Amino acid sequence: MVRGAPPMAAASVVAVLAAYLAVVTGVSPTGAAAASVIKTSGEMRRWHPVELNLVDGPWASESDANNPFLNFRLTATFTSPAASSRKYVIPCFWAADGKAAHTGATAGSVWRCLFTPDQTGMWRYAIEFKSGVGVALKSSGTGTPVTPFDGQIGSFRVSLTNKTGRDFRGKGKLRVVPPKRHLRFDDGEFFMKHGADSPENFLGYRGFDGSAAGKHAYAPHVGDWRRGDPTWGKSADNSKGIVGAVNYLASVGVNAIYAMPMTIDGDAKDTWPWTSARDVWRYDVSKLAQWGLLFDHMDAVGVVLHMVLSETENEELFERADAQVDRHGFSDARRLYYRELVARFGAKNGLVWNLGEENGWADGSGQVNTDSQRKAFLGHFAGLEPYGALLALHTFPADKQRVYTPLLGWSSPLTGASLQVAAWPNVHKETIQWVHASAAAGKPWVVSVDEIGGAGVLTDAETPDHNRERRDVLWGALTAGAAGVEWYSQRYDQTLESYRDFERLWATTDRAMRLLTDARVPYWEMGPADWRIDGKANWALAGKEAILAYLPRGGRARVWLTSPGAWTVGWFNPRLGGTAALQGVRTIIAPTAGGRAVVLGTPPRDGNKDWVVLLRRNGASTAPPPPPSQPALPPSAPSTVDGPFALYVFDTVTGKDVKGPLMASVTLRRADLPAWFSIRADRRPGSSTIGGVRFLVNGAAERVEMIEPFFIAGDFQGTVFPWTKSPCVPTTIEAVSTASGDRSTVRARFVC
Ligand SMILES: *[C@@H]1O[C@H](CO)[C@@H](O)[C@H](O)[C@H]1NC(C)=O
Numbered sequence: 001m002v003r004g005a006p007p008m009a010a011a012s013v014v015a016v017l018a019a020y021l022a023v024v025t026g027v028s029p030t031g032a033a034a035a036s037v038i039k040t041s042g043e044m045r046r047w048h049p050v051e052l053n054l055v056d057g058p059w060a061s062e063s064d065a066n067n068p069f070l071n072f073r074l075t076a077t078f079t080s081p082a083a084s085s086r087k088y089v090i091p092c093f094w095a096a097d098g099k100a101a102h103t104g105a106t107a108g109s110v111w112r113c114l115f116t117p118d119q120t121g122m123w124r125y126a127i128e129f130k131s132g133v134g135v136a137l138k139s140s141g142t143g144t145p146v147t148p149f150d151g152q153i154g155s156f157r158v159s160l161t162n163k164t165g166r167d168f169r170g171k172g173k174l175r176v177v178p179p180k181r182h183l184r185f186d187d188g189e190f191f192m193k194h195g196a197d198s199p200e201n202f203l204g205y206r207g208f209d210g211s212a213a214g215k216h217a218y219a220p221h222v223g224d225w226r227r228g229d230p231t232w233g234k235s236a237d238n239s240k241g242i243v244g245a246v247n248y249l250a251s252v253g254v255n256a257i258y259a260m261p262m263t264i265d266g267d268a269k270d271t272w273p274w275t276s277a278r279d280v281w282r283y284d285v286s287k288l289a290q291w292g293l294l295f296d297h298m299d300a301v302g303v304v305l306h307m308v309l310s311e312t313e314n315e316e317l318f319e320r321a322d323a324q325v326d327r328h329g330f331s332d333a334r335r336l337y338y339r340e341l342v343a344r345f346g347a348k349n350g351l352v353w354n355l356g357e358e359n360g361w362a363d364g365s366g367q368v369n370t371d372s373q374r375k376a377f378l379g380h381f382a383g384l385e386p387y388g389a390l391l392a393l394h395t396f397p398a399d400k401q402r403v404y405t406p407l408l409g410w411s412s413p414l415t416g417a418s419l420q421v422a423a424w425p426n427v428h429k430e431t432i433q434w435v436h437a438s439a440a441a442g443k444p445w446v447v448s449v450d451e452i453g454g455a456g457v458l459t460d461a462e463t464p465d466h467n468r469e470r471r472d473v474l475w476g477a478l479t480a481g482a483a484g485v486e487w488y489s490q491r492y493d494q495t496l497e498s499y500r501d502f503e504r505l506w507a508t509t510d511r512a513m514r515l516l517t518d519a520r521v522p523y524w525e526m527g528p529a530d531w532r533i534d535g536k537a538n539w540a541l542a543g544k545e546a547i548l549a550y551l552p553r554g555g556r557a558r559v560w561l562t563s564p565g566a567w568t569v570g571w572f573n574p575r576l577g578g579t580a581a582l583q584g585v586r587t588i589i590a591p592t593a594g595g596r597a598v599v600l601g602t603p604p605r606d607g608n609k610d611w612v613v614l615l616r617r618n619g620a621s622t623a624p625p626p627p628p629s630q631p632a633l634p635p636s637a638p639s640t641v642d643g644p645f646a647l648y649v650f651d652t653v654t655g656k657d658v659k660g661p662l663m664a665s666v667t668l669r670r671a672d673l674p675a676w677f678s679i680r681a682d683r684r685p686g687s688s689t690i691g692g693v694r695f696l697v698n699g700a701a702e703r704v705e706m707i708e709p710f711f712i713a714g715d716f717q718g719t720v721f722p723w724t725k726s727p728c729v730p731t732t733i734e735a736v737s738t739a740s741g742d743r744s745t746v747r748a749r750f751v752c
Contacts, residue, residue, distance in 0.1 A: 193484020
């Protein structure tokens with residue numbers, strides 16, 4: 001594009017001035033210099049998508065020799081003075097004529113950035129727009145500036161949302177909030193998933209452009225489309241089946257849908273984001289814009305998109321299609337795929353990402369990702385995804401140990417496990433296993449039960465009561481600390497057309513979800529604690545304020561309360577029919593002796609069927625948690641101590657390090673420490689510190705060590721002396737350089 005643009009520096013100065021004046025005067029800054037080439041659109045409200053449109057950008061077409069997906073890199077950086085610590089770097093995309101969902105355009109000059117602001121008031125943005133061969137995948141700064149856009153800055157203001165109810169625009173982004181293992185919206189509401197896993201080829205829908213191969217029309221849901229709902233393409237009927245299906249699911253309490261953007265080479269083979277099933281370098285702009293309208297509608301009716309990035313049979317698709325594979329087995333074609341998806345859909349509030357279905361080991365397809373690939377993919381994706389959305393992974397039932405273990409803790413950016421469990425009765429214990437393993441590794445995962453073995457669930461006509469689904473899977477997962485369930489049906493996994501065939505399954509699940517919300521069960525503060533209820537088959541989820549117990553066969557049981565005093569107990573019938581209110585509500589007093597065990601008595605009726613018991617400590621707050629003052633930061637590894645030294649806990653008997661490098665603030669449980677131990681300070685690699693170490697404990701001199709290794713109680717000819725003074729109180733341990741006085745400080749809480 002050739003155009004008379006002001007010199008860039010001048011344009012920037014004007015924009016900065018306009019932004020500054022807007023702050024000073026409170027006048028809307030729309031009209032800043034950037035607005036002449038960059039148009040802001042949207043409702044300009046917090047948690048509603050904001051578009052920046054470069055309406056007169058470089059003209060391109062999907063099939064251009066100069067590939068518009070690969071040879072341009074448009075990125076916008078958004079900052080808000082209200083959250084100055086946080087900066088959003090958003091990958092942007094080429095949008096053809098800007099309304100391709102409706103026109104089907106394959107060419108045009110509109111380039112777009114989609115962003116969801118999480119603060120009210122002023123936002124500033126800065127644009128980077130570069131061209132050059134393959135620059136889409138290169139780092140910031142590289143490439144030839146695309147004038148007059150590159151370097152433009154501007155600003156806009158957003159007001160409060162005016163949405164309420166299920167609409168996610170009234171709640172904000174759904175994010176991971178460590179150390180919790182449940183997702184939370186920015187408004188403070190926690191999220192428990194009730195999802196539809198089948199059909200896995202949800203997007204294999206013939207009403208989208210370029211989707212004639214789609215197996216789905218969702219004809220039974222056309223009547224669920226409502227006036228005002230999205231339409232696209234030439235015919236108003238194009239959208240009705242799939243939008244109606246979403247409406248139906250929302251109406252029965254389903255709040256998540258599993259969807260794969262590519263099913264080629266897999267089971268259904270009917271979905272891909274490209275202009276043809278094989279061209280991994282060229283994206284179908286109008287098809288993706290139509291997906292975007294559908295996803296926006298999902299946000300409006302309160303349904304999370306569970307975006308599953310590959311299928312087991314195509315997990316190596318990009319590496320096979322692209323000769324440029326790096327040493328991790330990571331192709332540029334995959335990098336482009338991740339970038340395009342994050343750019344086009346990442347702004348959606350209700351979105352969770354899943355690296356892949358049945359990812360991992362040999363499945364007969366010959367396509368296998370390795371540990372090193374998974375780490376490289378996760379690391380790259382987490383670097384692109386700006387909001388801190390969930391990043392989960394699904395694998396085979398028997399491969400969980402092999403695939404998940406190397407990703408635990410801070411060794412990878414994985415934040416969730418999307419479990420497949422072969423035998424339904426194992427759901428409870430396998431969920432607990434990953435809830436515990438991830439917590440023990442220092443970063444609790446969001447664990448969801450997304451696929452169950454065998455034929456999966458069957459229709460209401462086949463299994464009207466869904467007894468096993470409810471007992472083994474739904475309540476097995478909920479009482480294990482799961483962040484939700486999704487229903488998978490092998491028999492209908494590519495062919496499901498009417499979600500009404502499972503109406504009683506949705507209703508059963510919704511009944512459980514309503515108990516959690518209506519009774520304000522603080523599940524985010526509770527963890528699996530089966531030992532709190534007797535009876536081998538009974539399960540309990542417990543926290544300080546509440547206990548949720550499940551008795552698959554009813555009967556009598558005792559519960560061990562978590563604190564003394566008065567508790568209120570009530571019975572809940574998890575089966576359809578009859579009241580969904582708590583029954584037999586009474587107050588019980590935790591006995592002071594006997595470990596606070598109380599007898600529950602028998603269920604109000606149907607004493608041998610499954611029952612839920614909810615116990616609440618009297619006086620416990622039932623208010624929802626307050627919204628966080630700032631949106632959660634994406635999880636990042638806690639930092640180890642600053643300064644010249646790294647500190648370790650050393651077992652003086654085995655001669656091995658048992659903990660470390662220690663964090664700046666750490667709890668050390670005596671029970672987790674060896675009987676005889678010491679603390680060692682190592683010079684950090686690259687540290688220029690010379691001389692020895694002066695150890696201080698609570699500010700008082702403990703010991704000076706001039707010769708390495710530096711141990712807090714000294715060492716002699718290879719024998720390390722145990723530190724016998726380790727106290728049982730908060731203790732500050734400092735390692736100070738005798739040469740420079742620089743220090744590394746650990747605030748340790750010894751729990752004895
Ligand atoms: C919210 O505000 C937008 C304009 O920003 C308006 O179009 C819409 O009707 C409003 N919705 C409600 C529920 O008030």
